[in-house]
Amino acid sequence: MTVAPAPTTTELKLDQLFPGEATPDARKGYSGYIVKPDKLVEVATALRDQHGYDYCSSVTGVDYLEQGQCEAVYHLYNTKTGGPAVVIKAQAPRDNAVLPSLTPVWPGADFQEREAWDLYGIKFTGHPDLKRILMWEGFHGHPMRKDWKEAYYEQEGKPFDARWPGGQVHRSEEKNPFGHNVAYPEGFTLEGWSEQADKAVYDSLPTGGHGSTEEGMRTDLVTVNLGPQHPSTHGVFRIVATLDGETIVKLEPVMGYLHRNHEKIGERNTFIQNIPFTDRLDYITSMSNNHGYVLAVEKLMGLKPPERAEYLRVMMVELTRIVNHTWAIGFLLNDLGAFFTPVLYVAKERELILDVFEATAGSRMMCNYMRFGGVSRDITPEAFQQVKDMVYDRLPRLLDEIDTYLTNSEIVRTRSIGVGVLSAADAAAYSVGGPVLRASGVAYDVRKAEPYSIYDRFDFNTAVRYQGDNYDRYLVRLDECRESLKILRQVCEQMPAGEIQAGKPQYQARVPAGEAYGRVENPKGELGYYVISTGKANAYRYHVRAPSFINLTPFGKMSVGHKIADVVAILGSIDIVLGEVDR
Amino acid sequence: MFGSGIVRGLGVVFKHFVESWADDIRWLGRRYYNPEALKIRQSTKATGTFTVMYPEEKLPTPEEFRYIPFLVYEEKGQEKDYRCTSCGICAKVCPPQCIWIERTNDPKTNRPIPQPRNFYIDVDICMNCGLCAEFCPFDAIKMDHNYELASYDRTTAHIFDKEKLGKPVSYYQSIRPANYAREEQARAEEEAKKAAKAAAAKPAAKPAAPAAEKKD
Numbered sequence: 001m002t003v004a005p006a007p008t009t010t011e012l013k014l015d016q017l018f019p020g021e022a023t024p025d026a027r028k029g030y031s032g033y034i035v036k037p038d039k040l041v042e043v044a045t046a047l048r049d050q051h052g053y054d055y056c057s058s059v060t061g062v063d064y065l066e067q068g069q070c071e072a073v074y075h076l077y078n079t080k081t082g083g084p085a086v087v088i089k090a091q092a093p094r095d096n097a098v099l100p101s102l103t104p105v106w107p108g109a110d111f112q113e114r115e116a117w118d119l120y121g122i123k124f125t126g127h128p129d130l131k132r133i134l135m136w137e138g139f140h141g142h143p144m145r146k147d148w149k150e151a152y153y154e155q156e157g158k159p160f161d162a163r164w165p166g167g168q169v170h171r172s173e174e175k176n177p178f179g180h181n182v183a184y185p186e187g188f189t190l191e192g193w194s195e196q197a198d199k200a201v202y203d204s205l206p207t208g209g210h211g212s213t214e215e216g217m218r219t220d221l222v223t224v225n226l227g228p229q230h231p232s233t234h235g236v237f238r239i240v241a242t243l244d245g246e247t248i249v250k251l252e253p254v255m256g257y258l259h260r261n262h263e264k265i266g267e268r269n270t271f272i273q274n275i276p277f278t279d280r281l282d283y284i285t286s287m288s289n290n291h292g293y294v295l296a297v298e299k300l301m302g303l304k305p306p307e308r309a310e311y312l313r314v315m316m317v318e319l320t321r322i323v324n325h326t327w328a329i330g331f332l333l334n335d336l337g338a339f340f341t342p343v344l345y346v347a348k349e350r351e352l353i354l355d356v357f358e359a360t361a362g363s364r365m366m367c368n369y370m371r372f373g374g375v376s377r378d379i380t381p382e383a384f385q386q387v388k389d390m391v392y393d394r395l396p397r398l399l400d401e402i403d404t405y406l407t408n409s410e411i412v413r414t415r416s417i418g419v420g421v422l423s424a425a426d427a428a429a430y431s432v433g434g435p436v437l438r439a440s441g442v443a444y445d446v447r448k449a450e451p452y453s454i455y456d457r458f459d460f461n462t463a464v465r466y467q468g469d470n471y472d473r474y475l476v477r478l479d480e481c482r483e484s485l486k487i488l489r490q491v492c493e494q495m496p497a498g499e500i501q502a503g504k505p506q507y508q509a510r511v512p513a514g515e516a517y518g519r520v521e522n523p524k525g526e527l528g529y530y531v532i533s534t535g536k537a538n539a540y541r542y543h544v545r546a547p548s549f550i551n552l553t554p555f556g557k558m559s560v561g562h563k564i565a566d567v568v569a570i571l572g573s574i575d576i577v578l579g580e581v582d583r
Numbered sequence: 584m585f586g587s588g589i590v591r592g593l594g595v596v597f598k599h600f601v602e603s604w605a606d607d608i609r610w611l612g613r614r615y616y617n618p619e620a621l622k623i624r625q626s627t628k629a630t631g632t633f634t635v636m637y638p639e640e641k642l643p644t645p646e647e648f649r650y651i652p653f654l655v656y657e658e659k660g661q662e663k664d665y666r667c668t669s670c671g672i673c674a675k676v677c678p679p680q681c682i683w684i685e686r687t688n689d690p691k692t693n694r695p696i697p698q699p700r701n702f703y704i705d706v707d708i709c710m711n712c713g714l715c716a717e718f719c720p721f722d723a724i725k726m727d728h729n730y731e732l733a734s735y736d737r738t739t740a741h742i743f744d745k746e747k748l749g750k751p752v753s754y755y756q757s758i759r760p761a762n763y764a765r766e767e768q769a770r771a772e773e774e775a776k777k778a779a780k781a782a783a784a785k786p787a788a789k790p791a792a793p794a795a796e797k798k799d
Contacts, residue, residue: 160680164671165695167683169703169742273678276712345599348633355625359645362726368712376717377647389627405595408588507676507718 012051012086018043025089029300029514029533032073032087037099040090041126044074044105052078053086054428055444056106058517058545059113060530061120063094065146070097070122073530074109075517075545079428079442082449085517092122094145101127108431111553119144119263131200134256134582140185143261150264157538158268205242205250221249224564228257232335232568235578239567246563251556255549258582266542271297271509271533274542276368278529282548282580283365284324287316287357288522290370295452296518296529300511303373306499310454312375315387315491316360316367317520318484319353322395324523325435325477325484326350328575329402332474335572336415342406349398352390359383372509374501384495391488399481407475416470420558420570423468430554433525433547436574439476440468446521453520460486473573508537515541524548524575546583548576606631616640646759649713649726651706652682654748655755663749666723668697673715673724681708682715702745707737722766728758 014022014033021039025032035043047053058075070092075085090099101124102109113124114133121142124130131137141148152172154160162168205223227238236257242249262281266274278293279286291313298304305313327350330343354364360379361369369375379387406412422432427440437444445462447455463479465472513535519528525547532541551574559567606624607614614620615636623629625642635642652673656663674682683703687696716726727750734740756763 158680159675159677163677163680163682164674164684165669165686167674167685167701167703169683169705171705171707171738171742269678270676272676272714276678276710276714341596345595348629351625351633352627352629355645358648360647362647362649362713363711366711368714376713380646383645386627394627401595405592409592410585410588413588505718507672507714 011084012047014043014086014088018046022088025087029512031515032089034089034091037090037092040088041100041102041105043088044076044102047076047086047088048105051086052080054106055079056102056108056431057085057433057519057526058528058530058543059102059109059116060541060543060545061116061122061144062532062541062543063120063144063146065094068094070094070120072099072116072122074102075528075530077449079437079444079449082444084450087517094121097122098125099123100125101130103127106431107426107429108550108553111550112431115549118142121145129204131204132256134259136256137198137200140188144264150261156268157536158270158273201240201252201254204252205240207242219245226564226567228254233571234331234576235581237571237576237578237581239571241559241564241567243564248559248562248564248567251559251567253552253555255552255578255581258578260583262583263542263544266544267539269539269542270537271511271539272372272507274539275370276366278544279366279368280579281544281546281583282522282524282527282577284327284577285320285523286365286367287320287361287369288520289527290367291317291453292518292520292522292527293529293531294370294372294518295520296516296531297372297509297511299516299518300514300531300533301372301509302512303502305374305502307496308378308498309374309500309502311491311495312379312500313370314453314455314458315379315488315495316357316369318487318491319356319387319390321484321523322481323350323353324575325481326398326402328435328523328572329406329474329477332470332569332572332575333406333412335568336412338411342402345401345405346398349390349394352386352394356383356386356390359386371501371505373503374499374505378500384492387488388492391485391492395481395485399478399485402478407478412474413471415566415569416474416573417467419470419562419566420473420573421467421469422554422558424466426554426557427468430557432551432554434521434523434551435463435473435476435480436525436551438463438480439465439472441466446519446526450519452518455487458487458490460484470569470573473575477575511535511539519545522547524577524580525551544580544583546580548574548578548580549583552576552581603631644728644730644758646761648728649716650711650730651709651727651732651743652704652713652715652724652748653727653750654702654745655723655725655752656749658751658753663751665698665745665749666721667699667702668721668723669695669699669702670697670720672718672720676714676718678712678714679708679710681705681710699745702748704743704748705741706732706743707741725755725759 015024021043022033022035025034053076055077056074057077060073062071072090074088077085092099099122101113103113111133113127116122117130118132118135119142207221221242221244223242225240227233228236238254240254241251265277275290278289281289326346330346333342357367358364360377360383361367422440424441427437428442441464443462443464448462460483463476463483465476511533513533515532517528517530519526527547528545530543531539534540558570610620616639621640654665654667656665669684669686671684674684681704685700687698687700689696713726715724
């Protein structure tokens with residue numbers, strides 16, 4: 001384990017580095033630089049090669065309906081020095097939204113640009129495989145555009161007028177969803193429609209008799225679907241793989257089966273209404289999902305939570321991390337064939353942690369615990385005692401037990417050492433985050449690189465491993481649990497008394513106009529929320545940089561050359577939750 | 584030696600196996616269907632299996648547990664005096680917009696009177712976030728503890744109206760004693776403050792009276 005280098009705070013002046021090509025974003029409450037679209041690749045390459053911005057964390061599409069512009073926002077970080085983001089933006093008219101792709105510069109932009117194309121209709125020229133990712137191929141329109149209306153559309157923003165004072169209840173199901181708010185393509189007839197949803201997927205895979213056995217026999221390549229309904233995919237996730245015998249030649253992840261347009265819902269919601277919706281992204285780690293979102297909105301509001309609230313937040317988030325990592329290890333072993341025995345050993349301890357969440361936040365998984373400027377409820381003395389019992393007694397024993405149980409097991413080692421290797425350079429380039437990044441030898445942890453909340457007060461290390469295979473991804477999670485326990489011990493010792501909420505809680509938060517990006521080190525990776533407020537009750541733009549989703553970008557690359565059974569384990573070691581992948 | 588890791592790992596499995604029996608023996612057949620044992624089985628002192636024999640055994644719900652809101656009413660004889668004033672804050676803060684409130688208007692003046700004519704919650708849509716209870720200024724809507732709501736027909740049975748949502752204050756007190764005590768104390772303090780203010784305002788009211796006459 002090494003300690004991450006100290007973060008730098010020197011800010012790059014892009015308008016001086018690239019005069020005439022980058023101009024500071026002068027809109028009120030905005031920051032970053034607007035780069036001319038034709039110079040975007042040039043600027044990006046220079047930022048990567050000369051200034052060390054090797055990590056393209058987030059690509060966000062924004063639709064400015066009134067200005068007639070579509071915008072792509074890039075948040076770039078330096079994994080070697082840490083520190084704040086360099087934000088570059090590129091604009092294109094929304095009726096002809098074409099921007100150059102940055103996938104050649106940062107391969108990690110791949111899925112995110114596909115998402116921006118899918119949901120915003122921004123065409124990225126030079127993208128190797130620009131097709132829809134969350135919606136199905138053949139879907140008409142781009143659902144995140146401001147003039148696109150979903151089925152059961154009622155109003156631009158909540159609260160809906162129909163609810164009060166003349167609330168006459170009806171079930172949405174009884175209303176016709178195919179009414180005036182569904183747009184059909186021109187000349188659409190049901191008779192002329194044909195299923196073409198999977199054509200784009202299959203077209204990108206090789207076919208034919210390219211394979212051959214050692215004996216010289218020519219064989220055909222076979223394309224196999226795993227999922228969407230398959231226990232190994234941890235949800236409704238689909239893997240389309242082309243095989244030579246049993247070896248993967250090319251692999252294409254297909255997702256979106258659980259897509260519910262979380263971001264559109266988020267833009268209809270008022271700011272506070274979004275908090276419970278963030279619980280449902282990665283439902284294993286709802287506490288830290290809350291944290292990222294409230295941090296982003298607090299940046300806009302200029303709120304600072306009281307001390308006790310900060311400690312409570314850190315405590316809950318670190319407990320969540322332990323829950324997530326032990327759970328991930330358990331399920332990784334499921335994928336390796338140790339069916340449910342390891343999972344149930346960790347589930348026992350998880351139950352006790354969830355008891356704390358239930359006694360404090362009111363719910364075991366959908367915690368909805370944090371508020372702007374604080375937390376919703378204080379912890380009871382009994383629940384706090386339970387946390388102490390867990391932190392000082394049960395959890396260290398659990399981690400040691402997992403260690404004896406699995407770390408030296410020959411089966412685990414044979415199945416996971418050298419499988420699914422992701423090199424350090426690739427890990428950063430593909431924008432993976434969290435344990436997947438750190439298992440590849442990149443000591444990048446948001447808690448250290450750009451400390452948020454009160455993480456700068458705690459003494460803990462960044463867990464790093466260097467081989468980048470399944471085994472190291474397992475080990476790095478175990479290490480991280482131990483580091484979390486260190487933080488938790490300090491929290492238990494230092495927990496101050498006092499208020500848990502700054503000011504009086506408002507049912508409709510007043511959020512000044514502007515943009516903010518709040519990011520936290522979620523157990524699965526960097527979770528970022530990009531929020532734009534126009535001063536109204538609802539967010540103008542609400543984007544989630546979902547770690548599970550982006551960690552899948554190099555999945556195809558990691559799997560090539562391995563067997564089908566290893567692919568299942570590689571997916572398990574990336575640790576995804578489909579609620580967050582598909583949003 | 585190759586295989587020693589597996590053997591040690593199996594040692595862990597064996598330990599869990601023994602523990603699950605040892606704890607049964609320790610309770611001498613009283614491990615299940617015994618509230619005392621359940622308490623220890625579900626605490627940080629627990630060893631052995633964690634299984635709860637639902638529905639014969641149920642996990643105790645902590646006070647803050649939240650599931651589907653209900654409307655609090657005071658019992659005045661046979662009458663139900665709902666605390667709700669139909670101000671609409673819960674309907675406005677509700678994230679999935681599952682609360683529908685029909686406000687009553689006085690037929691003579693056409694002014695709103697603080698009693699909802701009806702109050703609906705579509706429990707299929709409710710996400711149990713508890714924001715309505717958190718922001719209700721009258722402590723009129725609270726989150727319930729009853730999670731056994733299975734029914735045969737979702738199309739008719741899952742829209743709860745005022746009648747079905749209403750529960751007496753005594754019920755609220757029984758499921759959330761600490762919250763109830765805290766709210767009652769705050770209310771008593773508020774009323775004491777008001778009374779003190781009124782008492783302080785009384786002597787001052789006399790000189791104010793002629794001023795009011797002048798206006799006329």
